[in-house]
Amino acid sequence: MPTGPxxxxxxxxxxxxAVQVAKIATGQEQESPPSARKSVVLHFGQDRPRPHEGxxxxxxAEYVIxxxxxxxxxxxxxxxxxxxxxxxxxxxLLQSATFPDLVEDIQQTMAAIFADLDETGDLExxxxxxxxxxxxxxxxxxxxxxxxRFLIRTEPHDTAHPLSR
Amino acid sequence: xxxxxxxxxxxxxxxxxxKKQTDRTDLYRKTGQTVTLSVPRTxxxxxxxxRAFFKREGRSEADAEAFLQDS
Numbered sequence: 001m002p003t004g005p006x007x008x009x010x011x012x013x014x015x016x017x018a019v020q021v022a023k024i025a026t027g028q029e030q031e032s033p034p035s036a037r038k039s040v041v042l043h044f045g046q047d048r049p050r051p052h053e054g055x056x057x058x059x060x061a062e063y064v065i066x067x068x069x070x071x072x073x074x075x076x077x078x079x080x081x082x083x084x085x086x087x088x089x090x091x092x093l094l095q096s097a098t099f100p101d102l103v104e105d106i107q108q109t110m111a112a113i114f115a116d117l118d119e120t121g122d123l124e125x126x127x128x129x130x131x132x133x134x135x136x137x138x139x140x141x142x143x144x145x146x147x148x149r150f151l152i153r154t155e156p157h158d159t160a161h162p163l164s165r
Numbered sequence: 166x167x168x169x170x171x172x173x174x175x176x177x178x179x180x181x182x183x184k185k186q187t188d189r190t191d192l193y194r195k196t197g198q199t200v201t202l203s204v205p206r207t208x209x210x211x212x213x214x215x216r217a218f219f220k221r222e223g224r225s226e227a228d229a230e231a232f233l234q235d236s
Binding site: 076086090091094112115126 | 187194198201203205207209210212213214221
């Protein structure tokens, strides 16, 4: 079974990973080890690292760890069978065709939002305004064009509420 | 003009610019702010999604319904 940078167990498939994210986001499941940690890690993977000369180690990436309080998403199924989700904390709104797609799209959207904020130099201010913290871990190898991976730790929170509330 | 094309025109008129692409959506961010919108690349945009956008922009329900009526 694949593991994360701190030895956490990771699902082998993208779909399983998406389901795990949903469970973690709704507090139904915690990253291992489950002990005294108040927060859980949501790993928003970007594209898998491409093998380079036979290697594809995730520790070749720069990791940006965002310690957040909670990032709840309100969602609902629409009259025409689509799924719409909104995060007031992030100021984000999105639509997906199915619920599994919604889970994946939320995952990818959050990674894209943080990556864009980082590129425009707005990430630190965005984090500070929300009372979160950000830590950057750079790999020892110092390779150029390394991917940036965002690890977002949040407090477990209640299941997302319908958008109409 | 399709609903999606018209919606993207509304988006740009409101100051949103394209930022990134994910597997199924295009991420737009409002210039000078951090609010974002992920627009699916499929042709169909639901009424709920469009109404939520108009509401977030502080525009009236009548504006949203007028947009939906013309679609």
